[in-house]
Amino acid sequence: MKSKYTFIILxxxxxxxxxxxTFLKPTPIYFQIPKxxxxxxxxxxxxxxxxxxxxxxxxxxxxxxxSKDSTISCASCHLQATGFTHVDHxxxxxxxxxIGTRNSMTMMNLxxxxxxxxxxxxxxxxxxxxxxxTSSDEMxxxxxxxxxxxxxxDKYKSLFFAAxxxxxxxxxxxxxxxxQFELMLISSNSKYDKVMRKEAVFTNQEQNGYQLFKTNCxxxxxxxxxxxxxxxxxxxxxxxxxxxxxxxxxTEKTEDYLKFKVPTLRNIQFTxxxxxxxxxNKLTEVIKHYNSITNNKKVSKQLKKSMNLTDNERVxxxxxxxTLTDNEFLFxxxxxxxx
Amino acid sequence: MRTKLLYIIIISLFFQWIYSQEKKDDFLRFNxxxxxxxxxxxxxxxxxxxxxxxxxTFRFYVSxxxxxxxxxxxxxxxxxxxxxxxxxxxxxxxxxxxxxNKEIKKVVFSLGIDSTxxxxxxxxxxxxxxxxxxWAWQSGYINFKIEGKSSSCKxxxxxxxxxxxxxxxxxxxxxxxxxxxxxxxxxxxxxxxELFNVIKLSEINSIMIPGLKAMDIADKAKLMFTISESxxxxx
Numbered sequence: 001m002k003s004k005y006t007f008i009i010l011x012x013x014x015x016x017x018x019x020x021x022t023f024l025k026p027t028p029i030y031f032q033i034p035k036x037x038x039x040x041x042x043x044x045x046x047x048x049x050x051x052x053x054x055x056x057x058x059x060x061x062x063x064x065x066x067s068k069d070s071t072i073s074c075a076s077c078h079l080q081a082t083g084f085t086h087v088d089h090x091x092x093x094x095x096x097x098x099i100g101t102r103n104s105m106t107m108m109n110l111x112x113x114x115x116x117x118x119x120x121x122x123x124x125x126x127x128x129x130x131x132x133x134t135s136s137d138e139m140x141x142x143x144x145x146x147x148x149x150x151x152x153x154d155k156y157k158s159l160f161f162a163a164x165x166x167x168x169x170x171x172x173x174x175x176x177x178x179x180q181f182e183l184m185l186i187s188s189n190s191k192y193d194k195v196m197r198k199e200a201v202f203t204n205q206e207q208n209g210y211q212l213f214k215t216n217c218x219x220x221x222x223x224x225x226x227x228x229x230x231x232x233x234x235x236x237x238x239x240x241x242x243x244x245x246x247x248x249x250x251t252e253k254t255e256d257y258l259k260f261k262v263p264t265l266r267n268i269q270f271t272x273x274x275x276x277x278x279x280x281n282k283l284t285e286v287i288k289h290y291n292s293i294t295n296n297k298k299v300s301k302q303l304k305k306s307m308n309l310t311d312n313e314r315v316x317x318x319x320x321x322x323t324l325t326d327n328e329f330l331f332x333x334x335x336x337x338x339x
Numbered sequence: 340m341r342t343k344l345l346y347i348i349i350i351s352l353f354f355q356w357i358y359s360q361e362k363k364d365d366f367l368r369f370n371x372x373x374x375x376x377x378x379x380x381x382x383x384x385x386x387x388x389x390x391x392x393x394x395x396t397f398r399f400y401v402s403x404x405x406x407x408x409x410x411x412x413x414x415x416x417x418x419x420x421x422x423x424x425x426x427x428x429x430x431x432x433x434x435x436x437x438x439x440n441k442e443i444k445k446v447v448f449s450l451g452i453d454s455t456x457x458x459x460x461x462x463x464x465x466x467x468x469x470x471x472x473x474w475a476w477q478s479g480y481i482n483f484k485i486e487g488k489s490s491s492c493k494x495x496x497x498x499x500x501x502x503x504x505x506x507x508x509x510x511x512x513x514x515x516x517x518x519x520x521x522x523x524x525x526x527x528x529x530x531x532x533e534l535f536n537v538i539k540l541s542e543i544n545s546i547m548i549p550g551l552k553a554m555d556i557a558d559k560a561k562l563m564f565t566i567s568e569s570x571x572x573x574x
Binding site: 043046047121122123125126127130131133134135142147171250 | 457458459460461462463467468469470471473475476477478479550
């Protein structure tokens with residue numbers, strides 16, 4: 001009789017335990033690749049996406065605790081409504097009003113990126129955040145100190161517990177959680193995408209602009225990501241106050257002088273100012289630059305011939321570029337400041 | 340009742356077995372030295388190049404440890420990445436199963452981090468970027484870091500700084516160290532004098548990026564590592 005009860009209690013407790021574990025386990029997120037897009041470059045097996053990991057990353061992304069004096073968060077320079085870049089600022093700001101040397105990049109479709117930053121110095125999304133965190137012109141903090149600050153914070157203890165199964169806060173986990181948030185920033189619902197999926201149609205003007213885009217821009221800004229991920233010299237001269245030599249700083253190769261990452265054109269309507277140093281404020285200025293590019297030896301071969309578009313064609317091209325605006329992405333509630 | 344007792348005995352025997360297994364584990368010990376003595380931080384030393392120098396920071400990665408036995412069989416440690424730090428005595432002892440029936444004839448390891456780990460994103464343990472051995476603006480690990488002061492340096496605060504790394508060819512700065520030993524009771528000496536004897540701090544005092552200079556000093560850093568065998572009963 002007694003052994004029977006023991007047996008029941010035993011089975012019961014095993015059941016309770018296993019149930020508890022199913023509830024405590026983070027909820028996996030299925031990473032959906034938009035139809036017709038290539039395979040992502042990010043290795044999800046090393047950092048499986050979960051709802052809890054994503055939410056932790058979102059908290060960290062919006063929390064100025066990452067900076068030395070708790071004044072600057074990632075979102076200070078990467079605002080959702082402008083494609084996660086810093087609108088109106090040609091160069092990005094850091095703590096104590098310090099100003100960096102580059103225009104903050106947009107953040108979208110990062111799972112497909114092979115390198116990060118304007119010079120491609122960063123080889124993996126996980127370690128990208130080390131740059132703004134440690135740069136003296138940006139957050140001027142150390143990752144080790146961020147760990148110490150977060151360990152004193154009860155909210156983060158429970159968020160790390162939910163995401164990783166225990167309260168241990170490490171540099172690796174901080175970086176991986178930030179990656180989880182950033183990986184989910186997928187922009188694939190612009191008018192362009194809907195036209196490609198045959199859910200919408202271009203106007204004549206947009207269609208004409210699309211043709212012009214395919215002949216003049218697509219060799220670098222290749223669809224569907226609108227970047228080929230390479231580094232090019234697009235003919236804009238060196239700003240002698242910044243002396244930013246671009247990719248050459250990383251590779252130390254003279255052929256990489258003034259080469260910068262080809263940025264995506266998605267949501268370009270709102271990601272001004274443009275170029276690595278934010279020198280153009282309007283889209284029309286950018287197109288004017290490419291239309292009358294001064295030929296020099298260093299400029300990338302795709303740009304050796306200037307576009308020579310007529311005024312009307314330039315208007316059409318802008319009309320097409322505006323179809324890359326993805327309002328569902330720019331106003332997606334999952335990405336907003338967490339309360 | 341009797342069965343219960345039997346269980347307890349079996350379980351305790353099991354734990355004892357596990358415990359004894361652990362106890363048999365052996366260590367790879369790194370002795371950080373300057374010439375014949377243990378290195379003391381901020382003590383003044385004089386190199387053969389006539390530089391007076393003080394060491395403030397000395398940290399290096401030892402990875403992919405492999406023990407080669409007398410019959411040429413190999414024992415390699417999985418996920419073998421260790422950060423050794425002058426400031427942390429525990430880090431200078433790496434637990435590794437040397438408990439073998441056969442003698443060790445050679446120990447092989449890398450000074451630094453291989454390119455695979457350098458492109459694998461955020462890693463944990465000794466490879467966690469909080470350790471201050473990861474470059475931010477250009478991805479990759481710092482294989483070894485030596486910082487200090489010398490009156491020979493015409494730099495700010497007379498400081499010298501060597502942050503040596505790089506995982507991309509042709510500036511792949513990892514180095515393989517192979518040390519032969521006469522018996523299994525050995526320790527590894529890491530003698531900084533051997534490095535400073537072959538460089539002039541007035542000429543080379545700051546290496547912070549991958550490149551030719553880093554490659555050169557990585558070659559010279561190999562000289563620091565030697566084996567010191569001890570008598571079996573000295574252990």
